[in-house]
Amino acid sequence: xxxxxxxxxxxxxxxxxxxxxxxxxxxxxxxxxxxxxxxxxxxxxxxxxxxxxxxxxxxxxxxxxxxxxxxxxxxxxxxxxxxxxxxxxxxxxxxxxxxxxxxxxxxxxxxxxxxxxxxxxxxxxxxxxxxxxxxxxxxxxxxxxxxxxxxxxxxxxxxxxxxxxxxxxxxxxxxxxxxxxxxxxxxxxxxxxxxxxxxxxxxxxxxxxxxxxxxxxxxxxxxxxxxxxxxxxxxxxxxxxxxxxxxxxxxxxxxxxxxxxxxxxxxxxxxxxxxxxxxxxxxxxxxxxxxxxxxxxxxxxxxxxxxxxxxxxxxxxxxxxxxxxxxxxxxxxxxxxxxxxxxxxxxxxxxxxxxxxxxxxxxxxxxxxxxxxxxxxxxxxxxxxxxxxxxxxxxxxxxxxxxxxxxxxxxxxxxxxxxxxxxxxxxxxxxxxxxxxxxxxxxxxxxxxxxxxxxxxxxxxxxxxxxxxxxxxxxxxxxxxxxxxxxxxxxxxxxxxxxxxxxxxxxxxxxxxxxxxxxxxxxxxxxxxxxxxxxxxxxxxxxxxxxxxxxxxxx
Numbered sequence: 001x002x003x004x005x006x007x008x009x010x011x012x013x014x015x016x017x018x019x020x021x022x023x024x025x026x027x028x029x030x031x032x033x034x035x036x037x038x039x040x041x042x043x044x045x046x047x048x049x050x051x052x053x054x055x056x057x058x059x060x061x062x063x064x065x066x067x068x069x070x071x072x073x074x075x076x077x078x079x080x081x082x083x084x085x086x087x088x089x090x091x092x093x094x095x096x097x098x099x100x101x102x103x104x105x106x107x108x109x110x111x112x113x114x115x116x117x118x119x120x121x122x123x124x125x126x127x128x129x130x131x132x133x134x135x136x137x138x139x140x141x142x143x144x145x146x147x148x149x150x151x152x153x154x155x156x157x158x159x160x161x162x163x164x165x166x167x168x169x170x171x172x173x174x175x176x177x178x179x180x181x182x183x184x185x186x187x188x189x190x191x192x193x194x195x196x197x198x199x200x201x202x203x204x205x206x207x208x209x210x211x212x213x214x215x216x217x218x219x220x221x222x223x224x225x226x227x228x229x230x231x232x233x234x235x236x237x238x239x240x241x242x243x244x245x246x247x248x249x250x251x252x253x254x255x256x257x258x259x260x261x262x263x264x265x266x267x268x269x270x271x272x273x274x275x276x277x278x279x280x281x282x283x284x285x286x287x288x289x290x291x292x293x294x295x296x297x298x299x300x301x302x303x304x305x306x307x308x309x310x311x312x313x314x315x316x317x318x319x320x321x322x323x324x325x326x327x328x329x330x331x332x333x334x335x336x337x338x339x340x341x342x343x344x345x346x347x348x349x350x351x352x353x354x355x356x357x358x359x360x361x362x363x364x365x366x367x368x369x370x371x372x373x374x375x376x377x378x379x380x381x382x383x384x385x386x387x388x389x390x391x392x393x394x395x396x397x398x399x400x401x402x403x404x405x406x407x408x409x410x411x412x413x414x415x416x417x418x419x420x421x422x423x424x425x426x427x428x429x430x431x432x433x434x435x436x437x438x439x440x441x442x443x444x445x446x447x448x449x450x451x452x453x454x455x456x457x458x459x460x461x462x463x464x465x466x467x468x469x470x471x472x473x474x475x476x477x478x479x480x481x482x483x484x485x486x487x488x489x490x491x492x493x494x495x496x497x498x499x500x501x502x503x504x505x506x507x508x509x510x511x512x513x514x515x516x517x518x519x520x521x522x523x524x525x526x527x528x529x530x531x532x533x534x535x536x537x538x539x540x541x542x543x544x545x546x547x548x549x550x551x552x553x554x555x
């Protein structure tokens with residue numbers, strides 16, 4: 001029998017590049033070698049349907065076939081890139097998004113329609129590619145100088161990297177064209193406030209809340225009003241604005257009402273499941289025979305100073321810090337696949353043997369290489385995500401040699417800071433939409449921390465935000481020593497690194513400034529509002545050393 005050398009075998013890797021076997025990928029979808037326009041349209045419909053269902057694996061398969069047929073199509077490149085990013089393969093996805101950007105830039109002289117440039121610019125900004133996003137945004141304006149959408153997109157790009165003075169005239173032009181557009185007015189108000197015109201910003205936001213045209217925009221306008229009022233030291237009005245924002249956000253979260261208890265169930269399962277026996281099941285010596293690096297994890301509760309520390313750490317040439325990493329989440333997903341146990345990671349780990357734990361360790365570092373490159377393997381990795389506190393048991397069992405940096409801050413300051421933020425709606429954040437819910441979730445997470453910290457094998461350093469502010473150099477000298485590197489004076493200029501850089505967390509504006517103390521003991525400005533939540537917080541105020549306000553915390 002003669003074999004066509006250009007035809008892949010059923011069990012060989014699919015030529016589309018998906019990494020799957022040919023028989024499980026492209027063999028059955030397009031039986032012929034020709035791809036007609038009808039086939040391509042069918043594939044596009046299948047891909048979009050798969051995305052709507054959250055089936056990113058199927059969407060990827062379709063987009064890879066489309067890419068094989070039309071390798072230079074910017075729409076297909078961008079769609080494949082987005083799909084990979086949604087599948088937690090961000091670096092691969094960004095490669096395709098950048099290719100799409102280059103294609104659109106080459107084609108820009110042939111069209112006067114900026115829509116595709118604007119859409120791709122927004123995608124790139126979302127995934128942190130601020131420089132490329134800005135380049136496309138400027139090209140869109142060059143093609144259509146009076147386009148409100150193009151002007152607004154560039155204003156957003158600039159404001160997102162703290163270049164507010166440059167963004168101001170652009171946002172003003174948009175609002176002159178669209179005086180009643182809530183989103184445009186909110187963006188301009190945020191920029192005005194950063195540029196020092198708080199009263200104009202408040203008046204603009206009042207216009208949005210009064211019109212109440214779009215519920216999500218109304219909620220955002222109330223929140224931004226509260227932030228400005230707080231800076232103006234009009235605290236009762238600020239708290240009232242935060243309450244309005246919380247009420248509006250909660251009205252949008254009806255679909256998540258059934259998930260409000262999810263995080264408490266997870267934490268309770270973790271408290272019960274991560275026994276000292278499980279946490280000590282495999283020693284450092286046993287698991288470290290694989291020669292893999294020892295990771296460090298920067299965790300804590302949201303709004304406890306993790307972004308500040310990540311920026312300082314990232315300024316050290318021997319340290320590699322990542323921002324809001326999803327690596328531990330992916331590790332949990334891989335654990336569930338390997339064990340066959342869902343929604344209970346302690347129980348899942350009990351099913352595994354040491355070889356399977358080794359496979360999870362390999363998986364983690366493979367994903368590090370894929371997302372950040374080989375250079376991350378030669379530095380001390382500090383994986384930063386405050387939400388990973390919930391997965392501390394998982395981290396400790398798989399990486400007993402790890403180092404844990406645990407960010408702490410006065411619980412009262414944590415709560416008011418969370419109340420001032422708009423979190424993406426998800427089971428892990430839905431409780432943060434109310435004052436009582438924030439305190440309850442804080443108490444549950446910190447109760448878990450106090451329960452488990454004495455039994456885990458990784459070394460731990462508790463890092464108080466107040467110490468970072470009061471004695472920056474001494475505090476971070478201890479952090480660097482804990483991570484096994486020498487002090488570097490560059491750490492003092494962390495804010496210069498942050499300026500003009502995309503940062504995913506709500507702290508992106510704050511960490512582009514030199515260290516400041518105005519966020520310490522902010523809770524005192526809202527002391528009258530703590531009575532309902534103080535019983536939940538008091539045990540942790542005492543446990544973390546914040547009961548004695550003369551000595552708010554020490555490392």
